[in-house]
Amino acid sequence: MSGGLRPGDPARLGGYEVLDRLGDGGMGSVFLARSPQGRRVAVKVVRAELSHDEEFRGRFRSEVNRAREVPPFCTAEVLDADPDHDPPYLVVEYVEGPSLAQVVREQGPLGAARLHSIAVGVATALTAIHGAGVIHRDLKPANVLVAPGGIKVIDFGIARAFEATSQHTRTNQMVGTVSYMAPERFDTESGRPVGPAADIFAWGALVAHAATGRNPFGGDSATAIAMRILTQPPDLTGLGGPLRELVSRALEKDPAARPTARELLDGLLAAAHSGGSGGQAQLLDGSPSLATAGRAGSRRRRWLTALAATAAMIAVLVPAFLFGPKLLDRQSKPDPAGSTATGSPAPSGPAVTASASTSGKPTASPSASVDPTRAILAGQRRILVHLVEIDRDLSLPSYGEVEVGNGTGKDALFVLEPIGVDYMIKSVNPDIAHRPCLGVKVDSEGYGSLVGTDCRPTKATLFGLSREGKDDKGRTSYAIVNDEHGVVQWSPTKREIYVEFLGDAPIDTTFSLVDRGAV
Known part of the structure; x- marks a missing residue:
């Protein structure tokens, strides 16, 4: 809804030409603007008293980066932000309605x-x-x-x-x-x-x-x-x-x-x-x-x-x-690795041509050149789950306790099985006939650990992947997050994998997915 520009409203915010005032809220004012490319966007300008607060700017920058990870098919896509501008502002997709x-x-x-x-x-x-x-x-x-x-x-x-x-x-x-x-x-x-x-x-x-x-x-x-x-x-x-x-x-x-x-x-x-x-x-x-x-x-x-x-x-x-x-028109599930469905650049290389198999899982066309990241996230490639901070890999031996090893042998091979926007992480070790999926086990004191469990989509076996940067080989790194129990973490003192809620604390354990060939 147009409110009309008022005296004192900015004519420009960074590279954006301000066209109209859309409204006001507790966090600031919202303007209709035109981007340098001619696209109409909504620019939210935060309250002036926050302009010189370094704590706010740091939090604002962090929250904007997280918001950019949200697939935009049912949300207003975050396009740009300048936490260092006076005052700080956020640019999102303009939605007419x-x-x-x-x-x-x-x-x-x-x-x-x-x-x-x-x-x-x-x-x-x-x-x-x-x-x-x-x-x-x-x-x-x-x-x-x-x-x-x-x-x-x-x-x-x-x-x-x-x-x-x-x-x-x-x-x-x-x-x-x-x-x-x-x-x-x-x-x-x-x-x-x-x-x-x-x-x-x-x-x-x-x-x-x-x-x-x-x-x-x-x-x-x-x-x-x-x-x-x-x-x-x-x-x-x-x-x-x-x-x-x-x-x-x-x-x-x-x-x-x-x-x-x-x-x-x-x-x-x-x-x-x-x-x-x-x-x-x-x-x-x-x-x-x-x-x-x-x-x-x-x-x-x-x-x-x-x-x-x-x-x-x-x-x-x-x-x-x-x-x-x-x-x-979306061609696939939201891609945590960065695809056109998230508004971010797709991974380099040719895209996967996908079709639905009789099991309901997308399969790559034999004639297509497969982009490994997309194929991994579609459950079409065997992977190592590589723990970036210590250059080691998860393994699931037949006795069912998740360990950290050197990535060799069949214990270290997994495949992602997409379930909605989350995944089950399944061992492809042929010796594990039962309990081949990773799950969270909570002991009597509330301590969460990773174990092998039955491959059923439950609160204990579904994990989200949240992009956190790159590993030393340039591969996308992820936090592995369970909605019910928290973030998968590595304890350098106990030298074991555990799961906990972090609250506002930063994530300090990340994983990358290393391609090990077709399933």
């Missing part, structure tokens, strides 16, 4: 089909955002844009840079909108970092608002709303069917009781596939396994793995007016 807040305000609660499409679209965006190691922290209807090509979630991840810069917030002040804040957001005493589950709570409140036109914890003041969020169940009157069950789970007080974004998406697709009966209950019975939906669940997970191979399924599940050609 009303916000969900505006749609509900002007048109009233959404009908069932459109509501389900919004729920799927935002859950898909959260799956991509969380898969890149980013937490939105300010998800609300005003940050969901309903564009002709599909919904777009905006302003993801950047809120942490503002909230963490404590001298620029009043005591107990938080970045965000109270109506969509999870209960743990109000716990200012513990110092525990906010996790992805807070975004899931916001998703539940957002979907409830879109369905009913009101917030499920409505009150006449921010304090009253906060107290209801902390102490009262949500009011979901007017929301029915399987979607009500998912929203109710998303609004649990305990973060551990909420589904992940990936589980939300799986449940939404199950509801659409089953017409709201039978199969939905299987996904809501509290089982930690994502495989409880049987063969239909497997088909849905393969949809996330190869978007193009199942474009017809998306067309059935999501009306074209919300998920248009921008999503359907």
Whole structure:
């Protein structure tokens, strides 16, 4: 929405020509601008008082780099940023279309089909955002844009840079909108970092608002709303069917009781596939396994793995007016190594020509020249999982305890098996007939280690790959992250692999994937 330029507004920001004022928020002002290439973009200029704060600039730079890793098919792509400018600014894709807040305000609660499409679209965006190691922290209807090509979630991840810069917030002040804040957001005493589950709570409140036109914890003041969020169940009157069950789970007080974004998406697709009966209950019975939906669940997970191979399924599940050609044109799952699907340059070399095998896994055309990185991420190549910091490799001997070795022998050979936006890491050692996949085992004291386990997609066996730089051979290096248990780490003192949540601490253990030939 145009607000018109005001006296004192900048004419240029870096190389961007400012055209119009789009709006204001708690973090700053947003302008419509033209890039040097002539593209219309949105430029968010942060508050002037942060310009000379080095702590803020460092956090802002870090959060922008993480936000750039998010695949842009359901988010406004981060294009550029200048944390050193006075004032700092962020450049994102300009999305032309009303916000969900505006749609509900002007048109009233959404009908069932459109509501389900919004729920799927935002859950898909959260799956991509969380898969890149980013937490939105300010998800609300005003940050969901309903564009002709599909919904777009905006302003993801950047809120942490503002909230963490404590001298620029009043005591107990938080970045965000109270109506969509999870209960743990109000716990200012513990110092525990906010996790992805807070975004899931916001998703539940957002979907409830879109369905009913009101917030499920409505009150006449921010304090009253906060107290209801902390102490009262949500009011979901007017929301029915399987979607009500998912929203109710998303609004649990305990973060551990909420589904992940990936589980939300799986449940939404199950509801659409089953017409709201039978199969939905299987996904809501509290089982930690994502495989409880049987063969239909497997088909849905393969949809996330190869978007193009199942474009017809998306067309059935999501009306074209919300998920248009921008999503359907994607040729593969989001590529943590950097592909055209993420808005980053694709790896050098010719691309893979992929087709769907009878098992649902993409296979390379025999006539195509295979780019190793893409083939590795598609599960078509054997790999060493190389621990960059100590120049060693993971191995899984037949007795099932993950070790670190010199990368020789069949114990060190693995393959990635894509499951949605995550992966199972499977040994290709022919001597391991049982428990060939890496999984997290937690002991009685809460200590997490890597072990061999059955190859079923569960919270313990699914790992995300987050790009962290390059190794000494120029290969992309990754953090290996389990949503439920944390980041895979190496202990130089105990000389063993373990898994833990890091909070705001930097990741100090990275892995690269070394090609060892076709599977």
